[in-house]
Amino acid sequence: MxxxxxxxxxxxxxxxxxxxxxxxxxxxxxPEKSAIRITEKKDGGYDINVCNQCxxxxxxxxxxxxxxxxNGTVMIDRDKCVQCYACVGFCPSMSMKYQxxxxxxxxxxxxxxxxxxxxxxxxxxxxx
Amino acid sequence: MACKNTGIINAAELKKKHKKLTEFGxxxxxxxxxxxDRSLYIDLSNNEIKxxxxxxxxxNKFTGGRGxxxxxxxxxxxxxxxxxxxxxxxxxxxxxxxxITQYPGAGKSYxxxxxxxxxxxxxxxxxxxxxxxxxxxxFDALEIQGKAKKDVIVFIDGDSGMVTIEEAPGECVNxxxxxxxxxxxxxxxxxxxxNVSVVSAGEGSEHTRIGILNFSYYDLRRKKxxxxxxxxxxxxxxxxxxKVKALVVKKSGVKGDSNNPADLDTIIKHGIKLHxxxxxxxxxxxxxxxxxxxQLVDAMNAHxxxxxxxxxxxxxxxxxxxxxxxxxxxxxxxxxxxxxxGCTLACAxxxxxxxxxxxxxxxxxxxxxGPEYETLAGVGSNCGIFDPEAVTEANFYCDTxxxxxxxxxxxxxxxxxxxxxxxxxxxxxxxxELNFGNWEAQxxxxxxxxxxxxFGVVAGQGVHRxxxxxxxxxxxxxDFLNDIGMEMKGLEFSEYVxxxxxxxxxxxxxxNKGPQHDENWLIFMDxxxxxxxxFKDKAEALYYYPLFRTWFSIxxxxxxxxxxxxxxxxxxxxxxxxxxxxxxxxVALYKAVTGRDFSREEMLRQSERVYNLxxxxxxxxxxxxxxxxxPPYRAVGPVTVEEYKSRRERYDKQLKEHVGIDPEGMSVExxxxxxxxxxxxxxxxxxxxxxxxxGWTENAIPTVxxxxxxxxxxxxxxxxxxxHL
Numbered sequence: 001m002x003x004x005x006x007x008x009x010x011x012x013x014x015x016x017x018x019x020x021x022x023x024x025x026x027x028x029x030x031p032e033k034s035a036i037r038i039t040e041k042k043d044g045g046y047d048i049n050v051c052n053q054c055x056x057x058x059x060x061x062x063x064x065x066x067x068x069x070x071n072g073t074v075m076i077d078r079d080k081c082v083q084c085y086a087c088v089g090f091c092p093s094m095s096m097k098y099q100x101x102x103x104x105x106x107x108x109x110x111x112x113x114x115x116x117x118x119x120x121x122x123x124x125x126x127x128x
Numbered sequence: 129m130a131c132k133n134t135g136i137i138n139a140a141e142l143k144k145k146h147k148k149l150t151e152f153g154x155x156x157x158x159x160x161x162x163x164x165d166r167s168l169y170i171d172l173s174n175n176e177i178k179x180x181x182x183x184x185x186x187x188n189k190f191t192g193g194r195g196x197x198x199x200x201x202x203x204x205x206x207x208x209x210x211x212x213x214x215x216x217x218x219x220x221x222x223x224x225x226x227x228i229t230q231y232p233g234a235g236k237s238y239x240x241x242x243x244x245x246x247x248x249x250x251x252x253x254x255x256x257x258x259x260x261x262x263x264x265x266x267f268d269a270l271e272i273q274g275k276a277k278k279d280v281i282v283f284i285d286g287d288s289g290m291v292t293i294e295e296a297p298g299e300c301v302n303x304x305x306x307x308x309x310x311x312x313x314x315x316x317x318x319x320x321x322x323n324v325s326v327v328s329a330g331e332g333s334e335h336t337r338i339g340i341l342n343f344s345y346y347d348l349r350r351k352k353x354x355x356x357x358x359x360x361x362x363x364x365x366x367x368x369x370x371k372v373k374a375l376v377v378k379k380s381g382v383k384g385d386s387n388n389p390a391d392l393d394t395i396i397k398h399g400i401k402l403h404x405x406x407x408x409x410x411x412x413x414x415x416x417x418x419x420x421x422x423q424l425v426d427a428m429n430a431h432x433x434x435x436x437x438x439x440x441x442x443x444x445x446x447x448x449x450x451x452x453x454x455x456x457x458x459x460x461x462x463x464x465x466x467x468x469x470g471c472t473l474a475c476a477x478x479x480x481x482x483x484x485x486x487x488x489x490x491x492x493x494x495x496x497x498g499p500e501y502e503t504l505a506g507v508g509s510n511c512g513i514f515d516p517e518a519v520t521e522a523n524f525y526c527d528t529x530x531x532x533x534x535x536x537x538x539x540x541x542x543x544x545x546x547x548x549x550x551x552x553x554x555x556x557x558x559x560x561e562l563n564f565g566n567w568e569a570q571x572x573x574x575x576x577x578x579x580x581x582x583f584g585v586v587a588g589q590g591v592h593r594x595x596x597x598x599x600x601x602x603x604x605x606x607d608f609l610n611d612i613g614m615e616m617k618g619l620e621f622s623e624y625v626x627x628x629x630x631x632x633x634x635x636x637x638x639x640n641k642g643p644q645h646d647e648n649w650l651i652f653m654d655x656x657x658x659x660x661x662x663f664k665d666k667a668e669a670l671y672y673y674p675l676f677r678t679w680f681s682i683x684x685x686x687x688x689x690x691x692x693x694x695x696x697x698x699x700x701x702x703x704x705x706x707x708x709x710x711x712x713x714x715v716a717l718y719k720a721v722t723g724r725d726f727s728r729e730e731m732l733r734q735s736e737r738v739y740n741l742x743x744x745x746x747x748x749x750x751x752x753x754x755x756x757x758x759p760p761y762r763a764v765g766p767v768t769v770e771e772y773k774s775r776r777e778r779y780d781k782q783l784k785e786h787v788g789i790d791p792e793g794m795s796v797e798x799x800x801x802x803x804x805x806x807x808x809x810x811x812x813x814x815x816x817x818x819x820x821x822x823g824w825t826e827n828a829i830p831t832v833x834x835x836x837x838x839x840x841x842x843x844x845x846x847x848x849x850x851x852h853l
Contacts, residue, residue: 090403
C-alpha cells in the first residue's frame with residue numbers, strides 16, 4: 001500500500017500541499033479542509049501531519065463505515081457513517097479530521113496530489 | 129412454550145401466525161432541536177392508537193425522559209391503581225439530548241411504571257437502540273396502557289409510518305431468542321438489522337415481581353443482538369401482565385444530525401474532546417473499555433464495600449475471581465462495545481460461545497452480554513458465589529428470563545441467610561439447599577421462577593413479601609427479618625455495603641423509588657475521602673447529587689461518561705467529585721441541542737421539578753412519608769454478633785471515640801445495642817437536615833411554597849400534599 005511519507009526537515013511551510021488536498025477532496029482552497037496539515041513549530045521548522053493508513057479507526061467505527069480499499073488505503077463510506085466522530089478522537093496520529101462545513105470525518109486517501117504539489121520533497125508517496 | 133432451541137430462528141414461519149389486530153398510519157415527523165413534541169399512545173385493551181401533541185407547559189416543566197414519564201403516569205393513574213391495573217402505563221421516553229451520535233452515552237431511554245414491588249412510580253434507565261429509534265420516528269415518548277387479551281407484538285415502523293398491533297402466538301418469550309427472532313423478522317436485510325430494536329421480557333417476568341425489559345441492538349460485527357436492561361422495579365412483570373410479548377421499532381437513516389440540533393458544530397467539538405479524553409485516559413483510569421463495570425468488584429472489595437453473604441461483610445479473599453482480571457480473559461474484546469452510536473466508553477462487553485451448564489439451554493454455546501458490577505456483587509459475592517462462570521450463567525439466564533439481577537441477587541442472598549440460620553429449611557424450599565455459595569441451587573431457584581414453580585415463585589415475590597410470609601407462616605422473628613431483609617419500600621437494595629457511610633444510608637433511604645444507587649453514590653466522598661464531615665455537608669450532597677443525577681434521566685444521557693472517565697487535570701479543580709469540566713460539557717450540549725439559554729443552576733432546577741413531582745407521586749400512592757425512609761439496620765450497622773466480631777476493632781473504636789462508651793468488659797450484644805442507638809440517632813438527624821435542605825417538612829413532604837417556587841403547584845399536586853400537611 002502507498003502512504004504519504006514525510007521529511008519534515010525539508011518542509012518550507014509553503015502549504016501548497018494543503019491547497020492541493022482541499023481542492024481534490026472538496027473542490028475548495030481551504031487548509032481546514034485539507035487532510036494534510038502543516039504547523040509551524042515554536043523553535044522553527046514545520047510539523048507535517050497526515051494519515052499513515054494504520055487502520056485503527058476501522059475497529060472503532062460502530063457501523064463499519066471505515067474500511068481498507070483494494071489498494072490498502074483506509075477509506076470512509078459516507079452512506080454508512082453516522083457522524084459520531086469516534087474515529088477522530090481515537091486516531092493515534094490525530095490525522096482523522098473534522099471541519100464544520102463538511103458532513104462527517106475525512107482523511108487522506110493516498111491520492112498523491114499533495115506530493116505532486118510539494119516542490120522540496122518533504123512529502124512523497126512511499127510503498128509500505 | 130417451546131423455548132429450547134436457539135439455533136433455528138424460523139422468523140418467516142412465525143410471522144405467518146401473526147394476526148393483525150389494528151394498524152395506524154402516522155406522519156414520520158422530523159425532530160426539531162431535540163424534540164418531536166409528540167408522543168405515541170397505545171391502549172392495548174381496545175387497540176386504540178393515537179399521536180398526542182406535547183405542549184409547551186409539559187416541555188418547560190418536565191423536560192423529557194423520566195420527566196415526561198412521571199407526568200404521563202401521574203395523569204393516568206389514581207391512588208388505587210396497582211401494577212396490574214389496566215390504567216397503569218409503561219412509558220418509554222428519551223430526552224432532548226438523547227439520540228445524538230457524537231457525545232458518548234447519549235442513547236439512554238427512561239422507563240416509568242407503577243412497580244409491582246413497591247406500588248410506587250419506578251424509573252429505570254436503559255441503553256440499546258429502541259429509545260433513539262423511536263424518537264426518530266417522531267415520538268419523544270411511548271405510552272402503553274391497557275391490557276391485550278392475547279400475546280401481542282407492537283411494531284412501530286418509522287420507515288413506512290405505520291404502527292401495528294399483531295397477535296403473536298408462536299415466538300418464545302425469552303429475550304436472547306426473541307430479540308434475534310424479531311430482528312430477523314422485521315429487518316429487510318442483514319444491513320437493515322441495526323435499524324431494528326426490540327423491547328422484551330421473558331418467562332421469569334411472568335411469574336415474579338422482578339421482571340425487566342431488555343432493549344436490543346444489533347452488533348454488526350458479531351452478527352448478534354445485544355441486550356441492555358431496564359432492570360429495577362419489575363417493569364418486565366408489567367409488560368407481560370399487559371400481554372405484550374415485544375415492542376419493536378424500525379427506523380433507518382439515522383445520521384449525526386437526526387436530532388436536528390440548534391448548533392451541531394458545538395456538539396461535535398465536545399464529542400471529539402470526550403472521545404480523545406477517553407482514548408488518552410481510560411487506560412490510566414477505570415479501563416471501562418476493557419473491564420466495563422467489573423472493575424468495581426475489585427475496588428469495592430478493597431474498601432470493605434462489596435456485599436458478601438447478604439450484606440453481612442464487605443470483602444472476601446475470593447472476590448477477585450469475579451473481578452476485572454477474570455473477565456478481561458473471558459470478554460470478547462476489541463470491537464466497539466457502545467450501546468448507542470458514538471459511545472466510546474464502550475462498557476457493554478460480551479462473551480462468545482459461552483457454554484451453559486444448567487436449565488433449558490444446558491449444553492448450548494451462547495453469545496451473551498457480560499455481567500455488570502451489580503450482577504457480580506448481587507448473584508455473586510452477596511450469595512457467597514465466586515465462580516466467574518457461575519455468575520456469567522446467572523447473568524445470562526436473568527437477562528433472557530427477564531429477571532432483575534439486582535433484586536434476584538439481593539433476594540437470593542436473603543433466602544440463603546434465612547436458610548443458613550435455619551429460619552427456613554429444605555421442606556420449605558422444596559428441596560433446594562440454599563446455603564451461601566451453592567450456585568446450582570441458586571440457578572434452580574431461577575429456573576423455577578421461569579417455570580412458575582415451587583419456591584422460585586415464593587422468592588420471586590421479593591424480600592418484602594418473603595419477610596411477611598416467613599414471619600406469619602413459618603414463625604420467623606419479624607424484627608430480625610426486618611433487620612436483615614435488604615429492601616425498602618418493597619425494592620431490593622442495590623449492591624453496596626453502606627454501613628460505614630451515613631451519607632450513603634441517606635442516599636439509599638431517601639431515594640424516591642427505593643434503595644437504588646443511581647440517585648446517590650456518596651460512599652467514597654463520605655467514607656474514604658471524608659469530604660462531607662458535617663450533617664450540613666451531607667445534606668448538601670443529598671440535595672445536589674440526586675438532582676444532578678436526575679438530570680441525566682430527563683435529557684437522555686448515561687451517567688457513566690460523567691465520572692467514569694475524567695479530564696487528566698480534574699483533581700486540580702475546586703470540586704473534583706463533581707467533575708466540573710464535564711458538567712460544563714452538559715450545559716454546552718443542552719444549549720447546543722435546544723438553542724435555549726442554560727446554566728448549571730437551571731440544570732438543577734429542571735431536575736428538582738421532576739424529583740418533587742415524583743416525591744408527591746409517592747405520597748399520592750400511599751407512601752412517601754418519613755417512615756418509609758428508614759433502612760433495615762443491616763444497611764446501617766452490624767446486626768449480628770458475627771458481624772460485630774468481624775470488625776470488632778473498628779466498632780470498638782467508634783464506641784470509644786464517637787459514642788463515648790468504653791467497650792472494655794461489655795458483652796458483644798450490649799456493644800451492638802449501644803452502637804445501634806448511636807447510628808440510628810445520627811440517621812434521624814441526617815433525615816432532618818436532608819428534608820430541610822430539600823424544602824420538605826420533617827415528615828418528608830414538599831411544602832406548597834416549594835411546589836410554587838418550582839412552578840408545579842398544579843391543583844391536583846397541591847391537593848395530595850395538603851392532605852398530609
